[in-house]
Amino acid sequence: AQKVTQAQTEISVVEKEDVTLDCVYETRDTTYYLFWYKQPPSGELVFLIRRNSFDEQNEISGRYSWNFQKSTSSFNFTITASQVVDSAVYFCALSEEILWDSNYQLIWGAGTKLIIKP
């Protein structure tokens, strides 16, 4: 069954430390998409990245980087030199095609609450 596991419920680090948020997924499909979203205390969902299953290149965007490894079914997210503004809940999600109606369904992890202390 499709599943997304974020084993870290909460992480607390001091500002400027690097931090990695883990995401492990399970899927039967060969074509799928992986996402990371940020949910700050204000509650909205902020899209961070999308990666398709055929692209295993790591991605870097400023202080954010993502490591996609199909061999271990993981899509980990690293924040370098963390800042207080990075404090939020981060969700990993898996998108799979629902073949019977050509729709895609997002399967969400439970989220990791990241606390950055000044």
Added chain:
Amino acid sequence: NAGVTQTPKFRVLKTGQSMTLLCAQDMNHEYMYWYRQDPGMGLRLIHYSVGEGTTAKGEVPDGYNVSRLKKQNFLLGLESAAPSQTSVYFCASGITYEQYFGPGTRLTVT
């Protein structure tokens, strides 16, 4: 463009009352979704729609009904609210594999 908007932002209901949440999108997307988010959990899909006039059940559809009479609107109804429906509700619209989210509606049922 406003993107995805949700009305209302907050609501308190008493057990047994009914209400409708409105989601509107101006991106001409075919797909629309309603999720609920409970503490310590990710989003769970309630219902979705792949086009005007069509709806389908998601993971947790019980106690909810939906309608998609116009392409840009997706309504979520609670006919008889229960405390277990206290949650934050997110609407999303999308194309194939990508979804765009509204700001959420915080609903409390007492």
